[in-house]
Amino acid sequence: MALASAWCVALFGVDGVPVEIEADVGAGSVRTQLLGLPDAALHESKDRVKAAVRNSDHEWPTQRVTLGLSPATLPKGGSGYDLALACVVLAASQAVPDDRLHGTVLLGELALDGRVRTVRGVLPALLAARRAGLTRAVVPTASLPEAALVEGLAVHGAATLTDVIDWLKGSDEALTPAGAHPEPPPVPPGKDLSDVVGQPEARWALEVAAAGGHHVLLTGPPGTGKTMLAERLVSLLPPLSADEAIGVTAIHSIAGLLTPEAPLVATPPFVSLHPSTSTAALVGGGSGLAKPGAVSRAHRGVLFIDEACEFGARSLDALRTCLEDGEVRIARRDGIARYPARFQLVLAANACPCAPPKDLDCVCLPAAKRRYQSKLSGPLLDRVDLRVTMRPLTVMLGPEVGTPEPTAVVRRRVHQARARAGSRWAPHGWRTNAEVPGPALRKEFRLPRTATTLLDRALAIGALTGRGADRCLRVAWTLADLAETDEPTADHVAAALEFRERRRP
Structure with a gap:
């Protein structure tokens, strides 16, 4: 087994801090441990991610899985880390290659059946990722119009975890690319x-x-x-x-x-x-x-x-x-x-x-x-x-x-x-x-x-x-x-x- 890493973003107000998510799959008692000051919602993500991986026709590792979120002293919360956690575990267990995880930020909550649900704060998170030098992003398909507002970042939309897995294996058609910068909606006539x-x-x-x-x-x-x-x-x-x-x-x-x-x-x-x-x-x-x-x-x-x-x-x-x-x-x-x-x-x-x-x-x-x-x-x-x-x-x-x-x-x-x-x-x-x-x-x-x-x-x-x-x-x-x-x-x-x-x- 090996070590793999991916990126997510922690939001503090409108300021975002890139978070590196590492996964180590190795010998030891069978358990999944999440480190890095997670809150209750993030701590529960272990069970959501396990179910999503199994329902996407992949096996969860039958060894000790250690997940680290760095910076370790930074409090982290929310369900937006689910997609990144699932991908690094699969990459660490060598179920998928990790080439495309380098320089990629992954945002999204996972349903138990593997669907990728939207989360709040996609726009400020991607702005922070761009400032940190990350070059790609995978977000829920429903968040693509919002994510397309960020220029200088290759943004892709995912409907399910299976789509992301196929993309990691090399299928470019598995994800939906972001369209052009959305035009502002027409201004409704105001009160006179x-x-x-x-x-x-x-x-x-x-x-x-x-x-x-x-x-x-x-x-x-x-x-x-x-x-x-x-x-x-x-x-x-x-x-x-x-x-x-x-x-x-x-x-x-x-x-x-x-x-x-x-x-x-x-x-x-x-x-x-x-x-x-x-x-x-x-x-x-x-x-x-x-x-x-x-x-x-x-x-x-x-x-x-x-x-x-x-x-x-x-x-x-x-x-x-x-x-x-x-x-x-x-x-x-x-x-x-x-x-x-x-x-x-x-x-x-x-x-x-x-x-x-x-x-x-x-x-x-x-x-x-x-x-x-x-x-x-x-x-x-x-x-x-x-x-x-x-x-x-x-x-x-x-x-x-x-x-x-x-x-x-x-x-x-x-x-x-x-x-x-x-x-x-x-x-x-x-x-x-x-x-x-x-x-x-x-x-x-x-x-x-x-x-x-x-x-x-x-x-x-x-x-x-x-x-x-x-x-x-x-x-x-x-x-x-x-x-x-x-x-x-x-x-x-x-x-x-x-x-x-x-x-x-």
Whole structure:
């Protein structure tokens, strides 16, 4: 008997680590031993793999089988190692040649009858394999559209373990080669801004938010259009670039949200949450290594939190770090999972628990109102760039309402403003005004003193924090881009400061 090895990938967040799987079949008591810190699901794979091999008309070795997963100190979990384990055991027992196992990563869960089932995280796993220098991959046939997104890797699809065995024996027709890079699905028509009645200030804030990537707080009575505006923000955003689409798709792959019909996420995602959402569902969590939460699924898109004051204060405050850093880092016993989370946050809230159509009709006690409003803490609101108080509707039809601008017209202005910002920040690696760090705004792109007089006065009287001043400058740059001026003026800074001085809910 001999020694054989193959490759798989362990995922930690969106980061993958290649795992070398070795099999030794030799003398000793008849048993199968799995080494390398496997979790419960991986430890059970010994029995799944044995049954799959037997039901594929091959014999499991009647000697001692030792399986080692290296790096040995790296925790490993899941059922995606099944296919690699079966192949190395057969190669070590000399039932199949091992030539094609060199430089090949194998991903897939085995059914007891030998079928190869799909697993989550195929895309980030193959990206990690390519970075490690591996040249080939065998994945479940159902995962081929997703795997075809990875260029520079020869990808093959397998329906059964027998197909993989035939391929290892030299039959090139046994596996299905990956097709061309899948085209993004057609973008469905989004909801149009012309459906929103009135609310000129909120519509303008939505346009500014889309142009600069800023966060928004919409406050007002129920039925004034807060949810309608939030749902229409995503239709104003430009399509994702190739790199952004791959990054977003990798997160959706780990979350198990991809389908063979739509393997590529090419449009900004929109994620809406209910007040019953837990903290773990919001930012990510779970036993062992954490799974991606709503903030990561909304990466490069919009996260909408309706009835924000109905959420737990702890859950909302968990957003603070990812709003600042653009990623989530969740520490667990088995390691730290990192997930990108650069999204646009839209908060919608009522002014009080009873939420009357008009403020004069409020029956809430002052203590109840303060308790309700305190769910949105000061540090969280300090990270929200645009705060808008929406007005109760007074008329639905008639000449007073006018004709609202449709999404197509507003989107054109947004794309032009984003193009101006992109060309300005491209040498520094920033995409939008919201991503520019404060030191760069205060030094390299410092505005003249005449433009920042109001900002300095607000800082002097304590009406604005240092973080708030940086965010005002970012909004001012966005207003300048929409106005097609080279840099913000005093009027742009004043307008940005006005957005932050709206009263809290």
